[in-house]
Amino acid sequence: MNQTAAHAELIASYRKAATEAARKADLVKALASKGPKAIATASEIAAKAARRRDVLAAKLTQLGVTIPE
Numbered sequence: 663m664n665q666t667a668a669h670a671e672l673i674a675s676y677r678k679a680a681t682e683a684a685r686k687a688d689l690v691k692a693l694a695s696k697g698p699k700a701i702a703t704a705s706e707i708a709a710k711a712a713r714r715r716d717v718l719a720a721k722l723t724q725l726g727v728t729i730p731e
Contacts, residue, residue, distance in 0.1 A: 669722075669725060669727050672718065672721060673722065673727065673729070675718055676715065676718040676719060676722060676729060679711065679714045679715040679718050680715050682711045682714075682715075683708065683711040683712045683714070683715045686704070686707050686708040686711045687708050687712075689708065690704045690705050
């Protein structure tokens with residue numbers, strides 16, 4: 663795999679993780695009326711998605727790739 667393909671794959675993974683993190687953050691808001699246990703569970707899931715997004719962003723930054731928004 664050449665470097666450009668690896669960067670493209672990593673960027674695609676980042677975009678997918680960013681979309682997932684945003685969707686799960688919205689899920690937390692939607693579950694606000696369901697009670698504290700539902701909120702806690704959704705918050706944990708959203709935090710994991712955000713961590714995945716942040717790890718991918720850090721890898722891209724280390725490679726010198728700017729993340730297109």
